[in-house]
Amino acid sequence: EAGVAQSPRYKIIEKRQSVAFWCNPISGHATLYWYQQILGQGPKLLIQFQNNGVVDDSQLPKDRFSAERLKGVDSTLKIQPAKLEDSAVYLCASSFPASLGAFFGQGTRLTVV
Amino acid sequence: QQQVKQSPQSLIVQKGGISIINCAYENTAFDYFPWYQQFPGKGPALLIAIRPDVSEKKEGRFTISFNKSAKQFSLHIMDSQPGDSATYFCAARNSGAQKLVFGQGTRLTINP
Numbered sequence: 001e002a003g004v005a006q007s008p009r010y011k012i013i014e015k016r017q018s019v020a021f022w023c024n025p026i027s028g029h030a031t032l033y034w035y036q037q038i039l040g041q042g043p044k045l046l047i048q049f050q051n052n053g054v055v056d057d058s059q060l061p062k063d064r065f066s067a068e069r070l071k072g073v074d075s076t077l078k079i080q081p082a083k084l085e086d087s088a089v090y091l092c093a094s095s096f097p098a099s100l101g102a103f104f105g106q107g108t109r110l111t112v113v
Numbered sequence: 114q115q116q117v118k119q120s121p122q123s124l125i126v127q128k129g130g131i132s133i134i135n136c137a138y139e140n141t142a143f144d145y146f147p148w149y150q151q152f153p154g155k156g157p158a159l160l161i162a163i164r165p166d167v168s169e170k171k172e173g174r175f176t177i178s179f180n181k182s183a184k185q186f187s188l189h190i191m192d193s194q195p196g197d198s199a200t201y202f203c204a205a206r207n208s209g210a211q212k213l214v215f216g217q218g219t220r221l222t223i224n225p
Contacts, residue, residue, distance in 0.1 A: 033213070040218070041217055042119070042204075043202070043215045044215070045213065045214070055211065101159050104157050105156050106154070
């Protein structure tokens with residue numbers, strides 16, 4: 001079974017530039033999550049989708065971050081404009097609805113300089 | 114109320130020893146408590162999980178102990194091996210919100 005796929009693996013951008021991350025969840029997983037993991041900290045949930053609807057985006061900085069999930073499958077997370085404090089690993093995870101286990105991708109390491 | 118507090122921040126254990134990582138929570142609506150293992154450059158991987166209706170769950174060398182009244186749970190790694198060296202995260206989930214909240218992580222080093 002293929003895992004959660006994310007791209008790119010690494011990205012370096014200058015502050016005020018924009019960046020987009022892509023995630024392809026495990027086939028059949030209706031729930032998709034985007035987490036931000038700052039170095040030395042636990043993952044922090046940014047947004048949670050159920051199919052293509054948003055379940056929770058309470059911790060998403062909506063002035064600069066946006067996310068969408070087209071047709072309830074792939075998802076993109078965008079940052080515009082980026083700030084230095086956005087430097088982190090962005091993790092995508094997926095699970096079956098009401099399932100207990102969430103499976104994570106390898107993440108995208110973003111460095112903002 | 115959505116926080117999960119994890120300790121210690123880092124832990125060094127000799128090969129063959131027992132590694133113990135502790136977590137505490139406040140939200141009594143949490144009803145699922147997983148532990149994740151993360152190696153450098155990789156995403157977190159589900160290691161073992163427990164529901165609050167049981168006090169202990171064991172899978173191989175890994176055991177979760179759960180104290181519902183104290184709102185605490187811990188991970189025990191028996192016969193710790195150098196390959197267990199990784200960062201471990203506890204987490205908690207509210208079945209209603211399905212939101213998975215993570216602790217701050219413990220960097221575990223097993224010395225050979």
